[in-house]
Amino acid sequence: MRVSGIMATFSDLPDSVMLEIFSYLPVRDRIRLSRCGLAPQLGVGDEESCRVGFVLTAVSFLRVCHRWKRLVDDRWLWRHVDLTLYTVTGMRPKVMWHLLRRYMASRLHSLRLGGYLFSGSHAPQLSPALMRALGQKCPNLKRLCLHVADLSMVPISSLPCTLRTLELHSCEISMLWLLKGQDPTVLPLLECIVLDRVPAFRDEHLQGLTRFRALRSLVLGGTYRVTETGLDTSLQELSYLQRLEVLGCTLSADSTLLAISRHLRDVRKIRLTVRGLSAPGLSVLEGMPALESLCLLGPLITPEMPSPAEIISSCLTMPKLRVLELQGLGWEGQEAERILCKGLPHCLVIVRACPKESMDWWM
Numbered sequence: 001m002r003v004s005g006i007m008a009t010f011s012d013l014p015d016s017v018m019l020e021i022f023s024y025l026p027v028r029d030r031i032r033l034s035r036c037g038l039a040p041q042l043g044v045g046d047e048e049s050c051r052v053g054f055v056l057t058a059v060s061f062l063r064v065c066h067r068w069k070r071l072v073d074d075r076w077l078w079r080h081v082d083l084t085l086y087t088v089t090g091m092r093p094k095v096m097w098h099l100l101r102r103y104m105a106s107r108l109h110s111l112r113l114g115g116y117l118f119s120g121s122h123a124p125q126l127s128p129a130l131m132r133a134l135g136q137k138c139p140n141l142k143r144l145c146l147h148v149a150d151l152s153m154v155p156i157s158s159l160p161c162t163l164r165t166l167e168l169h170s171c172e173i174s175m176l177w178l179l180k181g182q183d184p185t186v187l188p189l190l191e192c193i194v195l196d197r198v199p200a201f202r203d204e205h206l207q208g209l210t211r212f213r214a215l216r217s218l219v220l221g222g223t224y225r226v227t228e229t230g231l232d233t234s235l236q237e238l239s240y241l242q243r244l245e246v247l248g249c250t251l252s253a254d255s256t257l258l259a260i261s262r263h264l265r266d267v268r269k270i271r272l273t274v275r276g277l278s279a280p281g282l283s284v285l286e287g288m289p290a291l292e293s294l295c296l297l298g299p300l301i302t303p304e305m306p307s308p309a310e311i312i313s314s315c316l317t318m319p320k321l322r323v324l325e326l327q328g329l330g331w332e333g334q335e336a337e338r339i340l341c342k343g344l345p346h347c348l349v350i351v352r353a354c355p356k357e358s359m360d361w362w363m
Contacts, residue, residue: 011067018071026085027099031074070232078107083145084114092099100137103259108138115149115171126151128158130134135160145194146171157186167194170224173201178208192217192243203230210237217243228255235263244292247269247297258283271295274329278304286317297354298328308336312343328354 013021022030065279071077081104083096104111113124113133124151141160145167152174177200178181190212195201202225209215218241220226228251235241241264246256253276260267261284265305270285274296278289285291294315304313308331315321324340331337337351339357 009173015071015074019074019077022071022077027081027083030077031103060255064149072186073103075107078103079109080112081108081110082112082299084112089259097133100133102132105137106140107143109116110143110145110165111138111141112145112147113149114147115151126154128154129158131158135162138162141256143167145169151177157183159187161187162189163187164189165194166190167196168198169194169196169295171198173198173205175200175204178205179205180208182211184211187212189214191215192219194219194221195223196221198223199225203227203234206230206234207237213240216241220247220249221245222248223248226251228259230253231256232259232262235259239263240266242267243269243271247271247273249273252281253296254278254281257281261285261288266290269293269295271297273297274302274305276302276304278302279306279310282306282311282314286314288318290320291318291322292320294318295323295325295327296329298326298330299354308339308343315344315347323350324348325350325352327352350357 081099083099112342113126126146131154132186134144135158138160139162141162143165144160144163147169149168149171151168152172183209193209193212193215196219201220201223206220206226207230209218215238219236226249231246231251232255244260244264244267253272253274255276256272257270257277258281260270265288267288268290269292270293271293277296285294311324315324324344326340326349329351332351332353337349340351341349
């Protein structure tokens with residue numbers, strides 16, 4: 001790249017641009033940056049010229065190393081850390097402890113961490129000591145996402161008390177996790193919990209969520225042990241929820257919407273799979289006073305699936321509805337999309353295929 005006729009190098013970029021570039025690198029590569037630079041190159045000529053050239057190049061080399069080390073140590077770069085890439089390749093406990101002490105500490109806001117659930121019985125596992133250390137050394141940690149982790153020996157009381165969002169993806173939990181009647185002071189700030197393919201999660205765990213009085217957002221994904229009765233009973237005590245997502249579960253959409261209409265009158269966002277959805281089932285949401293966003297996900301479309309006209313009829317009775325999203329129903333670019341957009345002029349109507357998972361997982 002040339003700037004004003006002068007050849008510019010990567011090192012000429014301002015700190016803000018380099019930090020943005022470094023933020024896309026895996027953690028290991030970030031750390032390596034602080035240890036590397038451009039190797040000094042000796043020129044061809046007399047001995048004095050070689051000596052001067054070597055000194056000048058070495059000074060430049062040291063400056064690059066010092067700058068990169070300073071940038072890698074920048075607080076901004078360690079706000080959001082993703083360590084799930086090393087679940088298979090081996091992010092050993094010793095390395096994790098080093099990262100915790102050297103780089104993350106008070107800078108960390110969100111952490112994505114992988115376990116070794118499918119790596120055999122002798123693989124290292126997440127420990128209560130590590131969870132407690134996260135809480136002690138990372139007082140600004142707000143979001144913790146655990147993937148493929150065996151948490152059967154990790155009590156929920158060991159998790160950092162500063163968490164506002166807790167995500168469990170393909171994790172194993174013990175029967176004591178989340179059960180009702182346990183210490184109500186655990187995770188007092190928890191506002192959002194995501195339970196994605198957690199096979200042990202069942203009705204008793206769902207009822208145990210009622211102790212989190214700050215909870216406002218609940219996502220259930222593939223929690224096949226949760227029953228319609230269990231959902232209805234739990235939502236009675238979770239009436240303060242403002243966002244509920246039920247995706248890929250064995251629950252029918254009709255029964256889920258019925259439970260919502262009974263107990264979550266203040267819910268603002270609903271997102272669910274359309275399995276078992278009918279026009280009468282959707283109509284139970286009519287008149288929901290606070291509902292602002294409704295998302296229906298395919299691809300399991302049944303003959304009872306409400307038509308675009310029936311969807312419009314129900315949505316028009318929701319006074320605050322501003323977003324209607326239909327994903328994976330195969331309606332994008334079809335007549336159904338045109339009918340919905342015309343019939344709901346006050347709403348943002350989004351009709352699209354199911355999107356890929358966002359890389360910005362901390363949003």
